[in-house]
Amino acid sequence: MLLDMAVSANPDRVAVGRRAEPDARRLTYAELARTAAAGAGLLRDAGARHVVYVGVNGPAFPALLFAAAHAGVPLTPLNYRLSGAQLRELIGDLPGAVVVAEDAYAPALADSPAPVLAASRWFDDATKADPIASAENDSAPAVVLFTSGTTSRPKGVVLRHDNLVGYVLQTVEFASAADDDAILVSVPPYHVAGVGGVLSNLYAGRRMVHLPDFDAGQWLRLVRGEAVTQAMVVPTMLARIVDALDGGQANAPALRGIAYGGARMPATVLAAALAAFPDAGFTNAYGLTETSSTIAVLGPDEHRAAFVSEDPAVRRRLGSAGRFVPGVEGAVRDGELWVRGRQVSGEYLGTGSVLDDDGWFPTRDRAHIDADGYLYIEGRADDTIIRGGENIAPAEIEDVLIHHPAVREVAVVGMPDDQWGQRITAAVVPATGQTVDAEELRAYVRAQLRGSRTPDDVVVREALPYTPTGKLLRRQLAGELGELPEPGAAVSC
Known part of the structure; x- marks a missing residue:
């Protein structure tokens, strides 16, 4: 027709x-x-x-x-x-x-x-x-x-x-x-x-x-x-x-x-x-x-x-x-x-x-x-991070971090944690010519959101995994991150 x-x-x-x-x-x-x-x-x-x-x-x-x-x-x-x-x-x-x-x-x-x-x-x-x-x-x-x-x-x-x-x-x-x-x-x-x-x-x-x-x-x-x-x-x-x-x-x-x-x-x-x-x-x-x-x-x-x-x-x-x-x-x-x-x-x-x-x-x-x-879309329900019994939408943190001048791309995922159930991990692709400072990014988030939204870990990546149509592969990212050092550290991955 x-x-x-x-x-x-x-x-x-x-x-x-x-x-x-x-x-x-x-x-x-x-x-x-x-x-x-x-x-x-x-x-x-x-x-x-x-x-x-x-x-x-x-x-x-x-x-x-x-x-x-x-x-x-x-x-x-x-x-x-x-x-x-x-x-x-x-x-x-x-x-x-x-x-x-x-x-x-x-x-x-x-x-x-x-x-x-x-x-x-x-x-x-x-x-x-x-x-x-x-x-x-x-x-x-x-x-x-x-x-x-x-x-x-x-x-x-x-x-x-x-x-x-x-x-x-x-x-x-x-x-x-x-x-x-x-x-x-x-x-x-x-x-x-x-x-x-x-x-x-x-x-x-x-x-x-x-x-x-x-x-x-x-x-x-x-x-x-x-x-x-x-x-x-x-x-x-x-x-x-x-x-x-x-x-x-x-x-x-x-x-x-x-x-x-x-x-x-x-x-x-x-x-x-x-x-x-x-x-x-x-x-x-x-x-x-x-x-x-x-x-x-x-x-x-x-x-x-x-x-x-x-x-x-x-x-x-x-x-x-x-x-x-x-x-x-x-x-x-x-x-x-x-x-x-x-x-x-x-x-x-x-x-x-x-x-x-x-x-x-x-x-x-x-x-x-x-x-x-x-x-306003806040992310997939399956992506929700549950930290200490509190539900946290990754998009809430990503929308803050993406405005930091050192950040080109960012994805936030929940990683297993014995104390909190999950810890907040931010995977960051640096902007061209920029160096990522983990504590600076954590303070940047803490200044704009509640303290419970502050990333426990900051991981520096060369790229993030996406589907050909631009969807972030969060589970693949979490699997690639695996075990991380003590919370608060910035590591390259």
Whole structure:
């Protein structure tokens, strides 16, 4: 339905592809719809009851997303960085799977439990084959996305057509993009933002330009060369872009909007980005896989107002996730955020729905909502440090330490302690040319928070572990830290 609407409004507008390098994969909206309808026939001929995609973001992915929908079967894009054994295990969880994979990942799929089709061959054949009639069912699963598995084995989140359509209709204005609007997509297809980005930009009528392998320099060149008007990034990408600019401005006159999400944005990175892109509107989009992407937004006007405000309450909003989008309700129960709405799935492969009787989904994010309706995410409930019986959110300490001039990145974790149950350990990546003084950082925190929030240990690191989409791997970090010297010491790790 979304694709048919986009075609009706702009059949000859380019949907996918770079203007500077036209090739066979540069598709108009009408061509994308025809390719999807024909590609659906190829999937049906292959006997697919579930389609798996292993590859980077590019023109084949939106075509495959709509082809699977047209064929009436769910699509699962898998993390192409996983090992062959991990890929095979996840594919084995999907009944009747047919894999569509890029050539670079074929070796990892040599022993796949499902047949493997070459993505380039499937795409080329789809541009030439005959379309088939749609078998889409609004209540059927459309996409299954596996969570990152940062704290446990990945879980398959089931997003039905009705969830995804609800997300788009509630958050995007139809055919709102201008003729020359272009979005630079650099998030991977296995992330919910990769799926949501295809649907929302297509519905708006925006040309999609893909950067399959993120590089800050290439990102800036594409923004300028393709006259990109909007971009989607995760915080680690924005940090690298700011670093590449080295204090200068971006010189990207066409760029009007930068959306970010997927992980917590360090305040220092956001401030530097606002200065580097003075003419761009910033949007913080908060959501989860289980909610079909965005459920709360801090918009461009709110960013700029908070950035220049001298009112601490207004300035603090830069650290918020904004306010809930239309159609989504939120409530905080015992410190945990619960949400409900049409776009909220809360359904898992093999285990079913975890929604309560009234349709509320427990996000497992600790949060609070202020009197003006702004949502503040305080970290995952599983990340809470319990020290001497007191619950401590790592984000509370991280938000203080990140402002110290010697700190570039910081993560706070709880480590085992015989006396207190857990001790607070701050892992710090120093700013360029800076030396970390453990006692100075401890005093810095103590001056702004209660004494119980003062880190017991400060560990200096060259880097922190993240997923490719910018989520901090806290459990991996805690495992790497292992046993530390006496509290209060600064050690290198």
